[in-house]
Amino acid sequence: MKTVILFDVNETLLDLRALEPLFERAFGNAQVREQWFREMLLLAFQATILDQYRPFGEHARAALRMLAQQLERPLSDADERAILDQMKQLPAFPDVAPGLTRLRQADFRMAALTNSTEEVGTAQLRHAGIFDQFERVFSADRVRRLKPAPEPYQMAAYEMGVAPADAWLVAAHGWDVAGAAAVGCRTAFLARPGKVLDPLGPAPTLVAKDVGAIAGLLLEAAAAR
């Protein structure tokens, strides 16, 4: 059976640092981008806990508005739109295209699994030039529960025709890896700069610095069987 690999998208495949000039323009500080991403995650997690589902992009917009209020820096409609539009036009990290190609040539089956809507996820992967590497693009929106809730991982594994234990989840976020592990997936933590694991969480199946290194480790593991 071919190995199934699910890839998270934002910060795992795509580099959100491309947003920084827009945060610099809107808030006078490029670093606000990371604060925004955390605030957005808090809103998304809160909605998941309260079972009050909304598409991820609505949390993205709400978090921008909260930051503008917190920083007492009014956000123009143009700046807001520019940031949200740019989210669909992010570059892939340089290791992504060659790493995915290597995995595909080795006959792994690959899909994307994102908290963004299917429309946004598809637009993102197309713009980054890596859409064709994936058999499918799955969005948590389809099950109206965001990662790290169990449903998105279970849905993606089911749609790929495997048990969760026969799928890998690759992500640069500890919470994503933890959610996938909780439903039995094997997990690869992509240790992108500044990304660290919860020291209390379960260790991922493997840790690597880029997609090429993940490909190497998965190929080794496949060869050893």
Place this chain on the structure above:
Amino acid sequence: MKTVILFDVNETLLDLRALEPLFERAFGNAQVREQWFREMLLLAFQATILDQYRPFGEHARAALRMLAQQLERPLSDADERAILDQMKQLPAFPDVAPGLTRLRQADFRMAALTNSTEEVGTAQLRHAGIFDQFERVFSADRVRRLKPAPEPYQMAAYEMGVAPADAWLVAAHGWDVAGAAAVGCRTAFLARPGKVLDPLGPAPTLVAKDVGAIAGLLLEAAAAR
């Protein structure tokens, strides 16, 4: 029937800015304190989504260690201990003691409801000199689900002998207000500096800048009935 008011503790009654010199010492930057609090919340929310309960203090410690890794700044045991110990010795905001006294004199029934353990919450309120203002101190630890999950609010209302709809929750966090609202509590958002509401969330029953202002609004509402 006397009105029951549940008060969140950290950042609502107690001023976490007292930790800033310790963050300055440990990380060379007092602002890391806010980043730490957000990281801790993300870990706590993640654990709630995954139903992997841990006492809140463990997330506090894990978030400190994650920040040290992210910032590539090793955290000494002494600095870690100093921050976690200081959490039990935070000052109340200056409006808290007079505001609580005013509510108590008006015969409101008050309890604290915190994500910290009962031991930590009690130590915090004692140190801040406001423990005697409360009939009870409730911890989410008792139901092993952290706020904003429904169980802590429901437990506290039950223990105070009222329906959730007959209890108020006062908090400086939008997520706490949203969680209480979701189980039917009335809610007061305490708009402490830098604290803002999710623009997508339901409006709280009332918004005020300090506990005295909340007391005034609750007394007005009680007089109008």
